[in-house]
Amino acid sequence: ERGGYAHFMLKEIMEQPDVWGDCLLGRTEGDRVVVEELGLTETQLEQVRRIQVVAAGTAYHAGLIGKALIERLARIPVDVAVASEFRYQDPVLQRGTLVMAVSQSGETADTLACINLARQQGMPTYALVNTVGSTIARESDAVVYTHAGPEIAVASTKAYTTQILVLTLLALALADVHGRPRPDLVRSLLTLPKMGADILAEMEHIEDMASRLSTNRDVFYIGRGLDYALAMEGQLKIKEIAYIHAEAYAAGELKHGTLALIEDGTPIVAIVTEDSVAEKSISNILEVKARGAEVWAIVDDRLKTRVPVDHLIPIRVPNALLAPALAALPLQMLAYWTAVKCGQDVDQPRNLAKSVTVE
Ligand code: M6R
Numbered sequence: 001e002r003g004g005y006a007h008f009m010l011k012e013i014m015e016q017p018d019v020w021g022d023c024l025l026g027r028t029e030g031d032r033v034v035v036e037e038l039g040l041t042e043t044q045l046e047q048v049r050r051i052q053v054v055a056a057g058t059a060y061h062a063g064l065i066g067k068a069l070i071e072r073l074a075r076i077p078v079d080v081a082v083a084s085e086f087r088y089q090d091p092v093l094q095r096g097t098l099v100m101a102v103s104q105s106g107e108t109a110d111t112l113a114c115i116n117l118a119r120q121q122g123m124p125t126y127a128l129v130n131t132v133g134s135t136i137a138r139e140s141d142a143v144v145y146t147h148a149g150p151e152i153a154v155a156s157t158k159a160y161t162t163q164i165l166v167l168t169l170l171a172l173a174l175a176d177v178h179g180r181p182r183p184d185l186v187r188s189l190l191t192l193p194k195m196g197a198d199i200l201a202e203m204e205h206i207e208d209m210a211s212r213l214s215t216n217r218d219v220f221y222i223g224r225g226l227d228y229a230l231a232m233e234g235q236l237k238i239k240e241i242a243y244i245h246a247e248a249y250a251a252g253e254l255k256h257g258t259l260a261l262i263e264d265g266t267p268i269v270a271i272v273t274e275d276s277v278a279e280k281s282i283s284n285i286l287e288v289k290a291r292g293a294e295v296w297a298i299v300d301d302r303l304k305t306r307v308p309v310d311h312l313i314p315i316r317v318p319n320a321l322l323a324p325a326l327a328a329l330p331l332q333m334l335a336y337w338t339a340v341k342c343g344q345d346v347d348q349p350r351n352l353a354k355s356v357t358v359e
Pocket residue numbers: 056057058059102103104105106107108111154155156157236237240354355356
């Protein structure tokens with residue numbers, strides 16, 4: 001049932017190009033997003049003034065990508081909250097806010113509690129989930145599915161990238177309805193399955209890079225903008241399955257304290273796909289290199305000659321806004337192979353459950 005793969009996680013990583021195809025299927029027409037496919041009407045989209053995302057773990061990280069995309073493309077403000085915090089913070093919800101749960105299982109207790117809280121306050125609720133008919137899907141006013149198929153490995157991979165794709169569709173639909181159409185991005189979105197397959201076909205070198213990473217006990221993940229949101233997901237993945245302590249940092253924030261920890265051999269995973277801030281990220285990489293850091297870097301192919309690192313993972317991306325799902329692939333692979341090299345139980349990490357249905 002693992003389809004010849006050693007672990008469900010590897011199978012689920014490799015499935016992503018196909019699953020992305022399923023997720024996007026029928027959801028665009030020409031160079032527009034089919035709004036009804038998102039479970040909302042055009043009028044509902046027009047009425048959205050603000051979005052409050054509630055989620056946990058990887059789904060929270062997908063929410064952060066969604067925030068950047070929706071804000072930049074549609075100019076609609078988005079707040080993203082960790083569900084276990086949101087539910088107890090007496091949140092302020094104003095009219096015109098759509099409360100959106102992001103969840104693979106659709107059963108996460110804290111995320112469900114946030115949806116119930118929003119409903120009690122009369123707010124419209126929207127679920128972005130993978131599991132059809134799950135509790136969060138049923139309890140929300142509207143639902144959109146990721147169509148990733150069953151995800152067995154505890155570490156989320158294909159659910160995360162399909163959440164990113166659906167959030168991208170939502171951002172493009174909102175942008176369109178709010179007078180900022182991006183037909184170019186709608187067309188490019190459809191090329192992601194093929195581009196993802198190409199990236200996965202060139203991943204042999206990652207195993208050696210992971211061997212080297214696996215000898216460390218602590219690692220930093222750095223990036224700016226979308227790359228920072230990706231760094232947060234990258235660090236969670238390596239903690240979760242390789243049991244290596246990891247921290248994500250906004251690259252520009254290092255100087256405000258954490259740079260003191262960088263010394264000879266400190267491992268850093270850097271992500272550089274956001275062209276608008278690439279120069280800034282590159283200078284942050286130079287700063288850590290100057291202090292002796294060993295750097296693994298996932299970079300937009302066009303920037304690869306500019307990034308002087310120890311372990312380079314170049315990826316081709318059509319546009320910085322569409323890079324996250326693609327850049328997630330080497331991050332997942334790096335975590336996977338590091339966990340394998342550390343000899344850990346990749347699919348069933350200690351202390352964790354696939355679905356957190358109790359607090
Ligand atoms: O089912 P959900 O998406 O609501 O689950 C949320 C988190 O528990 C989940 O993403 C968790 O962080 C993953 N194990 C990370 O790989």
